[in-house]
Amino acid sequence: MLVEESPVSDDARGAPRYGLIRSALRDAILAGRAVPGLVLVEAPLAQLFSTSRVPVRQALTLLHEEGLISRFEGRGYLINPQGLELEPQRAPLTRQLLGLEPSEELIDTRPLGERVYDEIAACVSTVMVFGHYRIDEQLAAEHLGVSRSVVREALMRLRDRGLVEKEPYAQWLAGPLTAQEITEDYELRAVLEPQALQQTAPQLSRETLLDMLDHINSLQAAPDQASRQAVDRLEHDLHVRCLAGLRNRKMAALIQQCQSPINVSRIFFEALRMGIDEATLVEHRLIIESLLHGNLDSAALNLRDHLLRARERTLQRLKVLSVLPEPDLAPYMTRLS
Structure with a gap:
């Protein structure tokens, strides 16, 4: 709860x-x-x-x-x-046995709505490549110990991201994320994100770009040991942080709605623990280095090339994931197909 x-x-x-x-x-x-x-x-x-x-x-x-x-x-x-x-020592897990400070705030650190949103988003993102699911608002509210209005607000935000949709009879649905949808999303991103980057790049400080480059360097030093958190940050740096502040709100919303294929790479990474591939890191480096040198046209072209290459990698990963076991479902989710 x-x-x-x-x-x-x-x-x-x-x-x-x-x-x-x-x-x-x-x-x-x-x-x-x-x-x-x-x-x-x-x-x-x-x-x-x-x-x-x-x-x-x-x-x-x-x-x-x-x-x-x-x-x-x-x-x-x-x-x-x-x-x-x-x-093995089996005992009821307490703060004392785990060595957690009595006054330490464990996990209740963010607003309730944010935590509910993240909870449902994680569950939806994990299973959407495996099939078609229904989400029950009431069961979600009971499971998470919140009101239905909090759950509904989270689901509406996920709808804005293109992760769920709502049927006329008030059923919330998630998935399936198909090869056709992935292809279409990447085609749109390859058009929109380079254009958005040219608009937002002048707002990026050299310090920010160097920080991104340092992160790429650390991953290239040990790609097989990359953590999920480090990979998430790599994607966030390029596709969220670099595009933040886009004045065209409709473009920004459409880009956000088309980023669900990122979930395929995240699930693939978690399932197979293969680290991050060198090609992805090289492509990210080319974009950031172009921005550092003030060459916005080159950065935009490299971003487009990266997205088209990422599309092919993602489609290959989707094939691999299709033969893996379906992860456990949250109690408020039901598989439809």
Whole structure:
């Protein structure tokens, strides 16, 4: 259940929820406050952090990749930063056992509406490539512990992004994200985003662009070790941050509606853990370097080329995902086909 939050900084509000969970657990493990061998299971952690299993699962995956927790024969993970042979310790998960500070705000850091929006968006984005689903407003409200109006507002925002649609009889639907839709979205983006970049580029400071380039450098140094959070930031830098401030609101809305194929790459990354491909990083670098040199025409052309190449990569990934098992559904979602 989601609960009302206390005032916090803007920085805390901007952090992804799985990132907040990961950071809280990571700090406790590295500081030696968390009990070694303690079994971490999604459902109890979700309850402790007042969230669903989706961000908890993402946080645990990142901690496992970092070697701070390990798999064992039973269900869940063991706190095991040293990689030792430990006897699993099963106990009700509490702040004390996990080494979390008593006064620490765990996850209730952003406005309730934002957290509900992120929760539903994560669930929809994860399954939309696997089929066609119905979302029940009332069940979502009960599951998340909020009013239907909060859920409805979140769904309306997702409709604006093109992630859900509403039928005449008040049913909310999500998916399927098909090869044809991906192709059409990328064709539109290849026309609109380069034009938008030429309009917004003059507003980008050199400091901002260098920060983006530094992030690309860090990924190129170890592409196989890229975290989900780092990959998300790469896409956000180019396709959101660089295009922020676009004066043409209709163009901005249409670009946002066409960015759902990004979910394919995100799901592909989570399912196969293959890191990020070098071609994507090179394409991002060419765009940012062109902007740093003040060559807006070159940046726009490179962005168009990147989007067309990304279309082909995404279509290939969609084929791979089609043979993978469908992820668990949120209790308020029903598969239609």
